[in-house]
Amino acid sequence: MTTIRHEAEVPLTAAGRRFDQALAEMFPDYSRSRLSGWIKSGAVTLDGTQAPPRQLLRGGEQVRLQVELENEVTSAPEDIALDIVHEDAHLLVLNKPAGLVVHPGAGNPAGTLLNALLHHDPKLAELPRAGIVHRLDKDTSGLMVVARTLPTYTALVDLLSRHEVERQYEAVVLGTMVAGGTVDEPIGRSMGDRLRQAVRDEEDGKRAVTHYRLRERFRAHSLLQCQLETGRTHQIRVHMAHIGHPLIGDPLYGGGLKLPKGAGAELIAMLRGFRRQALHAEKLSFVHPATGEALSFGAERPADQWALIEALRGDLLEYGPDHY
Template sequence: MTTIRHEAQVPLTAAGRRFDQALAEMFPDYSRSRLSGWIKSGAVSLDGAQVAARQLLRGGELVRLEVELENEVSSAPEAMALEIVHEDEHLLVLDKPAGLVVHPGAGNPVGTLLNGLLHHDPKLAELPRAGIVHRLDKDTSGLMVVARTLPTYTALVDLLSRHEVERQYEAVVLGTMVAGGTVDEPIGRSMGDRLRQAVRDEEDGKRAVTHYRLRERFRAHSLLQCQLETGRTHQIRVHMAHIGHPLIGDPLYGGGLKLPRGASAELIATLRGFRRQALHAEKLSFIHPATGEDMSFSAERPADQRQLIEALREDLAVHGSEHY
């Protein structure tokens, strides 16, 4: 169990302010809600006494913080082969394979990335969601960052909320696009299906922005580079389907099988056999919360998506720009 200890003097400039407000500025490594909880539990004292969060300060008081971090998650550790591309004492970056669920939930109580992370580093149990600050859908592959300390967790959540984590994806979609663009449409839960998200009006949905660029155009499909400005559930999948170009293989938002005229048996088999959304988180960039370094990571597309793109390229080479 990790013990956190801090001692600091309230600055004179904080005179007349509430204790919880000043504490948040004195200890920015921890969220306001967590500090408020520690005040209530007595883990934070002011001149040796337990006081209320609303206590007004005079400046110059001594603040002591001492808390033992209890486990935030109860899931069992499970041995799992994790593709870790970077690891230090503050965080790790991994390349998640398609098919791996990130969080335990209904229908997936075990065998998730969270279970594997707890086996890799048992102290992650002391962090919310075992340090996972953002997620990828089960059948989306690619890069994720995981915090290993509470200050890093707080900082990464803040970076994500301020859109200062660059997340770049590769997607293969139905239809031939002629140019890139931006989809700026709110997203919320679908009214008719609790498993789906949908473009909603501003009152019912949250702002969602996806930038996309055309990389390659095939006879009946397109290869895109997608950049997330926001990070809503299923965002790229919903936005691409909304503009009429759903992802190949997407079981929730896909538009069915599209075969170019005269497609070879190999291409038909590849398209029919691709049974997940063709989406890969290929690049992740952010400022390291502890060191201030520019961190940038890339992950090669997985074998199934590579095979899919190669098959589409071969079809285009044989048939030219003839469409289906």
């Protein structure tokens, strides 16, 4: 259990402000909802006494914050290997393999990334979701950042909400594209299937923006670079399917098997055997919340996606771009 202690004087410029509003400005490392909860519990005092969140201040009061961080996560630690790309006292960046679920849930009570993180650093149990601030789908591989302290958690959530974390993906999609573009379509839960997301109208969906660029065009498929401006569930998968180019192997949004004319046995076997969405989070960039340093990380595509792309390249080389 970790104890947080802070003492500070309310600035005179906060005169006339509410206690909870001033506290959020004095301690920006913690979320407003968390600070409000601490005020209500008595963990934050004003001139030595408990005060309501809405109390108006005069300036010059003494604020004392002392709270024992109890475990927010009750899942059990599990010795699951992690591919850690970067680690310091405030955060870690890891390369998640395809097939690893991020959070425990229905059907996946254990064996998740969260369980692995708790084994790597037991103190992560004190943080919401063990410090996980964003997620990747089970069968999407690539880079994720995880907070190791509460202030870093708050700061990373804020960076993500302000779209100041650059997340770049590589995707292999069905169909031959001629150029890149942007999909700006709201996303919400599908009305007909609770496991799926769908493009919805503005009233039912949340704004979602995906920028994509064509890297390579094969005979019946395309290799894309995708940039997230927002971070909705299944965003790239939903957006690509919406414009008629679903990801290869996507079990929810895929368009089925598509073979180039006269495709060889190797490519046919590769396409039929690729049973996950061909999506990899290859680049992650952000400003370190504690040091202010600009950080950028890359992760090579996993072996199965390498093999898929090489098979598509070999097919193109053998038949040429005009042989469909």
